[in-house]
Amino acid sequence: MSTSSSPPGPVRWERLEERTLAATRVLDLRSVHFRHPRREVDRDFVVIAASDWCNVIALTPDGQLVLVRQFRYGINDFSLEIPGGIIDPGEDPVVAGLRELREETGFVGTEARLLASVHPNPAIQNNRCHLVLVENATASSVQQWDHDEEIEVVTAPVDDVLAWARAGKITHSLVVCGLMHFEPIWRVRMGRGV
Amino acid sequence: MSTSSSPPGPVRWERLEERTLAATRVLDLRSVHFRHPRREVDRDFVVIAASDWCNVIALTPDGQLVLVRQFRYGINDFSLEIPGGIIDPGEDPVVAGLRELREETGFVGTEARLLASVHPNPAIQNNRCHLVLVENATASSVQQWDHDEEIEVVTAPVDDVLAWARAGKITHSLVVCGLMHFEPIWRVRMGRGV
Numbered sequence: 001m002s003t004s005s006s007p008p009g010p011v012r013w014e015r016l017e018e019r020t021l022a023a024t025r026v027l028d029l030r031s032v033h034f035r036h037p038r039r040e041v042d043r044d045f046v047v048i049a050a051s052d053w054c055n056v057i058a059l060t061p062d063g064q065l066v067l068v069r070q071f072r073y074g075i076n077d078f079s080l081e082i083p084g085g086i087i088d089p090g091e092d093p094v095v096a097g098l099r100e101l102r103e104e105t106g107f108v109g110t111e112a113r114l115l116a117s118v119h120p121n122p123a124i125q126n127n128r129c130h131l132v133l134v135e136n137a138t139a140s141s142v143q144q145w146d147h148d149e150e151i152e153v154v155t156a157p158v159d160d161v162l163a164w165a166r167a168g169k170i171t172h173s174l175v176v177c178g179l180m181h182f183e184p185i186w187r188v189r190m191g192r193g194v
Numbered sequence: 195m196s197t198s199s200s201p202p203g204p205v206r207w208e209r210l211e212e213r214t215l216a217a218t219r220v221l222d223l224r225s226v227h228f229r230h231p232r233r234e235v236d237r238d239f240v241v242i243a244a245s246d247w248c249n250v251i252a253l254t255p256d257g258q259l260v261l262v263r264q265f266r267y268g269i270n271d272f273s274l275e276i277p278g279g280i281i282d283p284g285e286d287p288v289v290a291g292l293r294e295l296r297e298e299t300g301f302v303g304t305e306a307r308l309l310a311s312v313h314p315n316p317a318i319q320n321n322r323c324h325l326v327l328v329e330n331a332t333a334s335s336v337q338q339w340d341h342d343e344e345i346e347v348v349t350a351p352v353d354d355v356l357a358w359a360r361a362g363k364i365t366h367s368l369v370v371c372g373l374m375h376f377e378p379i380w381r382v383r384m385g386r387g388v
Contacts (some may be wrong), residue, residue: 078204119268
């Protein structure tokens with residue numbers, strides 16, 4: 001690793017007061033005042049404040065992944081994704097993942113662990129998305145959709161899902177992240193090496 | 195692929211009027227009114243409206259990737275990323291990628307193409323992030339940072355960068371997506387198969 005930092009290198013800005021521009025059910029939009037420690041420059045930056053999220057890679061005993069297809073209001077279109085949602089206050093990410101999987105798909109697993117955690121967008125957003133791996137997932141519960149949810153549950157072989165992500169059929173960045181973190185585990189299991 | 199859609203399956207909601215809750219330099223927060231076509235249910239959903247973004251996988255002639263390390267206001271911390279930014283109105287994503295690469299790092303490439311496009315968050319955000327591959331990138335220009343940018347430029351072997359993403363040293367979801375889409379190309383070049 002080689003660095004070519006032009007002086008001065010990046011410094012930590014001092015985070016000062018903030019004000020809420022808009023408060024909504026799923027996120028707050030804030031304007032946060034930062035001060036550069038050397039330049040004596042003050043600036044306001046927009047920050048989306050949201051709870052942490054979870055996304056679930058749910059693997060069935062026969063090597064399929066559990067997907068959900070939903071209408072998504074942000075893009076005004078359908079999206080093929082892995083299950084996931086907002087983590088409740090104080091809830092463990094793995095517990096949240098198991099809950100979202102069960103509620104959205106009716107699938108329940110026997111083993112679950114945290115695969116990785118990513119930042120949806122460090123530049124403008126303060127939260128993390130925790131990627132949870134659930135193994136031996138089987139359809140054994142009743143779906144419990146939120147008021148506005150309508151979800152088509154889809155299962156497909158892991159290699160198909162990886163190919164769909166790379167072909168642009170799966171476009172949700174956090175879903176792609178889940179697959180990126182799961183792929184080496186899958187390759188090792190399939191004897192393909194890392 | 196097998197589906198187990200519980201009736202009724204997901205339908206396309208009708209997008210009706212919207213109002214802006216907050217307008218900022220980098221995004222607008224909107225409340226958009228949607229109507230379910232069958233249930234006769236009306237609901238407001240929050241949508242972050244933003245320009246499309248670009249992220250750049252820049253490969254040097256000796257098999258290194260060009261990274262940038264910056265202080266990020268959203269997470270109030272430093273983040274190791276690939277170069278990228280906001281696409282100007284009417285600007286081609288590949289042109290934007292080459293521009294951001296040059297401005298942020300001083301690197302210029304000889305070949306560039308669109309690798310993939312993802313949605314940062316289909317649920318609550320309307321824009322896309324275009325992942326651009328730039329080849330034969332060499333440090334041959336002068337960095338032109340925006341007013342608030344301070345960027346440390348880092349080059350590292352592709353395999354190291356992939357390992358950093360999987361070890362949680364690189365956490366920006368859109369950067370992870372770029373690596374996910376680039377990895378098969380790299381594997382083929384290294385003779386590892388897909």
